[in-house]
Amino acid sequence: MPANSAPDAPQASTFADGLESPWGMEFMPDGSLLVTERRGRLRMISADGRDISSIQGIPRVDHRDHGGLLDVTIDPAFASNRLVYLSYTKAGRGLHIDRNSLTVARARLSDDGSRIDEFKVLFRQTPGAVNGQNLGGRLAVSADGYLFITIGDRHAPQDRMRAQALAYYQGKTVRIRTDGTVPDDNPFAARHGARPEIWSLGHRNPQGAFVHPRTGQLWIAEHGPQGGDEINVVRKGLNHGWPMVTFGCEYDTCAKIGEGTSRRGMEAPLAFWKTPKIAPSNLILYTGDQFPAWKGNVFVGTLAGKAVWRFELAGEDNAPRVVRREALFAELGERIRDLRQGPDGSLYLLTDGAKARIVRVARADSML
Amino acid sequence: MPANSAPDAPQASTFADGLESPWGMEFMPDGSLLVTERRGRLRMISADGRDISSIQGIPRVDHRDHGGLLDVTIDPAFASNRLVYLSYTKAGRGLHIDRNSLTVARARLSDDGSRIDEFKVLFRQTPGAVNGQNLGGRLAVSADGYLFITIGDRHAPQDRMRAQALAYYQGKTVRIRTDGTVPDDNPFAARHGARPEIWSLGHRNPQGAFVHPRTGQLWIAEHGPQGGDEINVVRKGLNHGWPMVTFGCEYDTCAKIGEGTSRRGMEAPLAFWKTPKIAPSNLILYTGDQFPAWKGNVFVGTLAGKAVWRFELAGEDNAPRVVRREALFAELGERIRDLRQGPDGSLYLLTDGAKARIVRVARADSML
Numbered sequence: 001m002p003a004n005s006a007p008d009a010p011q012a013s014t015f016a017d018g019l020e021s022p023w024g025m026e027f028m029p030d031g032s033l034l035v036t037e038r039r040g041r042l043r044m045i046s047a048d049g050r051d052i053s054s055i056q057g058i059p060r061v062d063h064r065d066h067g068g069l070l071d072v073t074i075d076p077a078f079a080s081n082r083l084v085y086l087s088y089t090k091a092g093r094g095l096h097i098d099r100n101s102l103t104v105a106r107a108r109l110s111d112d113g114s115r116i117d118e119f120k121v122l123f124r125q126t127p128g129a130v131n132g133q134n135l136g137g138r139l140a141v142s143a144d145g146y147l148f149i150t151i152g153d154r155h156a157p158q159d160r161m162r163a164q165a166l167a168y169y170q171g172k173t174v175r176i177r178t179d180g181t182v183p184d185d186n187p188f189a190a191r192h193g194a195r196p197e198i199w200s201l202g203h204r205n206p207q208g209a210f211v212h213p214r215t216g217q218l219w220i221a222e223h224g225p226q227g228g229d230e231i232n233v234v235r236k237g238l239n240h241g242w243p244m245v246t247f248g249c250e251y252d253t254c255a256k257i258g259e260g261t262s263r264r265g266m267e268a269p270l271a272f273w274k275t276p277k278i279a280p281s282n283l284i285l286y287t288g289d290q291f292p293a294w295k296g297n298v299f300v301g302t303l304a305g306k307a308v309w310r311f312e313l314a315g316e317d318n319a320p321r322v323v324r325r326e327a328l329f330a331e332l333g334e335r336i337r338d339l340r341q342g343p344d345g346s347l348y349l350l351t352d353g354a355k356a357r358i359v360r361v362a363r364a365d366s367m368l
Numbered sequence: 369m370p371a372n373s374a375p376d377a378p379q380a381s382t383f384a385d386g387l388e389s390p391w392g393m394e395f396m397p398d399g400s401l402l403v404t405e406r407r408g409r410l411r412m413i414s415a416d417g418r419d420i421s422s423i424q425g426i427p428r429v430d431h432r433d434h435g436g437l438l439d440v441t442i443d444p445a446f447a448s449n450r451l452v453y454l455s456y457t458k459a460g461r462g463l464h465i466d467r468n469s470l471t472v473a474r475a476r477l478s479d480d481g482s483r484i485d486e487f488k489v490l491f492r493q494t495p496g497a498v499n500g501q502n503l504g505g506r507l508a509v510s511a512d513g514y515l516f517i518t519i520g521d522r523h524a525p526q527d528r529m530r531a532q533a534l535a536y537y538q539g540k541t542v543r544i545r546t547d548g549t550v551p552d553d554n555p556f557a558a559r560h561g562a563r564p565e566i567w568s569l570g571h572r573n574p575q576g577a578f579v580h581p582r583t584g585q586l587w588i589a590e591h592g593p594q595g596g597d598e599i600n601v602v603r604k605g606l607n608h609g610w611p612m613v614t615f616g617c618e619y620d621t622c623a624k625i626g627e628g629t630s631r632r633g634m635e636a637p638l639a640f641w642k643t644p645k646i647a648p649s650n651l652i653l654y655t656g657d658q659f660p661a662w663k664g665n666v667f668v669g670t671l672a673g674k675a676v677w678r679f680e681l682a683g684e685d686n687a688p689r690v691v692r693r694e695a696l697f698a699e700l701g702e703r704i705r706d707l708r709q710g711p712d713g714s715l716y717l718l719t720d721g722a723k724a725r726i727v728r729v730a731r732a733d734s735m736l
Contacts, residue, residue, distance in 0.1 A: 127627055164533030164534070165532030238560055
């Protein structure tokens with residue numbers, strides 16, 4: 001412990017390392033961690049961080065560009081049913097071999113944690129795209145059994161308007177049940193020509209998501225273009241604006257995109273970074289007791305920003321406003337690919353890259 | 369009369385000439401004709417075709433590319449209220465000078481026909497576009513006072529997906545009242561973020577339109593890209609497919625556009641021309657008595673095709689099917705810019721170009 005730290009000051013230490021290009025992680029009820037690696041491995045890390053193993057039964061993934069095995073999350077009733085959800089990019093077949101689709105599957109983790117079985121694809125983004133960029137890919141399951149999936153616009157500038165088109169999955173959040181069926185009360189379930197799974201539209205590349213425990217609302221973080229990263233409280237059936245309104249601009253030239261930064265009928269973000277580009281990976285709501293001052297704060301991991309942003313909110317949970325924001329843990333100098341609250345209320349930060357680790361942030365007097 | 373013609377054979381003759389790049393025409397109850405010229409003149413031609421005059425009071429139009437003063441139509445109660453409707457492209461102001469918007473206005477034609485007054489803009493396509501292509505621009509008024517406007521996708525390949533986006537007017541038909549207000553029963557009138565005037569989506573460049581007198585449905589003709597011209601019976605609130613499904617392909621390369629020629633949730637056209645490109649201008653339902661064999665047929669004027677296509681239909685008016693089609697009047701060798709049924713049941717064909725004319729098609733025994 002550094003000499004200048006109080007006992008309740010947050011301290012960062014390496015919890016586990018040896019991870020290769022990880023993307024998502026999730027705690028299991030026993031405190032052990034599931035971690036995805038983009039090239040197609042699902043790892044399990046013991047609750048003390050000392051043992052790491054690979055889970056068998058993962059499908060082949062298409063890991064070109066930013067794709068591959070992406071997120072992992074668990075069922076609300078995981079303790080009894082052992083169900084996990086995985087997102088990944090899957091190459092097409094035959095003539096469609098150059099395309100890939102964001103795909104979401106459910107599987108059952110064996111009791112000994114060595115493999116997954118009963119693999120079932122729940123969702124596939126069709127048609128696929130010819131790159132592996134702006135994939136979205138984050139999963140969030142609500143306590144009442146809805147699975148939200150974030151989907152990016154797949155980057156191609158000439159196709160970005162698909163984020164506004166209800167006939168495409170690009171640039172959307174979607175909501176299905178954990179068995180893959182589509183809820184009748186989805187906003188476009190009955191609209192001829194619309195994808196019934198769509199929950200909201202007008203997103204660029206949302207790669208962070210959680211379901212708020214009190215409101216059931218989906219909160220997301222999304223990558224803007226050059227500048228214009230956003231946090232959004234997603235509204236059922238509504239239009240969050242990309243690419244019509246954004247606080248960002250085109251790469252390199254910073255040419256204007258769309259029509260401005262706001263417009264009637266387009267939902268404004270809860271928060272945004274005009275510049276610089278911080279590249280948010282995931283976000284969480286902190287509900288732990290270890291850091292009472294952080295309770296109810298939202299933490300956003302950032303890649304380019306190499307920090308974790310902390311947001312203090314005020315107002316009702318379904319109509320929040322930001323009253324304070326600060327960048328934390330910049331001294332780590334790490335791109336943060338995912339973050340979670342551990343069972344003990346510590347923060348766990350998953351770093352990015354070919355040689356990645358998990359950093360545990362805990363009170364100085366509570367280190368493992 | 370050619371010696372080889374029967375008395376009831378259709379014969380073409382010049383009704384009027386001296387028109388400069390005309391676009392639309394409409395008969396008034398007294399048999400005289402209103403004709404637009406793209407550079408901004410509204411002409412009136414007497415019922416016998418002999419006198420032609422210019423109507424004063426037309427706004428300045430932006431006639432770059434295919435734009436300018438486009439269509440003209442009259443109110444169902446024109447005989448008593450003298451109201452006319454005009455569509456045209458209008459340049460933006462200030463910073464938006466390089467853009468133009470399809471605009472629709474209403475005005476009152478003076479009793480002597482010399483000028484229009486009480487000019488009122490009813491609709492403006494905002495934001496504008498930086499070209500004057502794929503404008504749409506056809507007007508059709510229903511007997512019960514709804515004004516339909518066809519709007520093209522504005523051509524830019526990177527923007528064509530706007531035809532699928534409810535937040536844009538591009539690639540839509542819209543429906544307003546003849547006073548410019550938006551009917552509450554428009555399909556997206558209550559949808560946050562959608563343009564409330566939208567009646568249907570997924571059109572490329574619809575430049576032909578009529579309201580069917582029995583069903584009240586909007587029938588349109590639209591230009592495809594290279595190939596893929598279509599006739600559509602428009603369904604309220606539904607998706608007619610462009611650019612996701614089309615029978616056409618990209619110019620020059622004939623590269624594939626979208627996903628194919630049909631898809632669940634996308635309305636199929638009533639008829640299409642895969643190749644060659646005929647470029648439909650306008651279409652009408654023939655209801656006259658002069659050619660009994662044509663009654664209930666749909667006639668489509670074509671530009672590139674230099675002919676008028678006649679379609680025989682069967683089935684209910686709201687679920688028709690094509691049973692026969694033929695190209696007529698190809699011997700004229702004229703690009704047909706508009707066509708109308710005259711008060712006497714003759715067909716009037718408006719030709720295209722800087723030196724254009726109106727051709728009257730009538731029974732050989734009924735020539736003026």
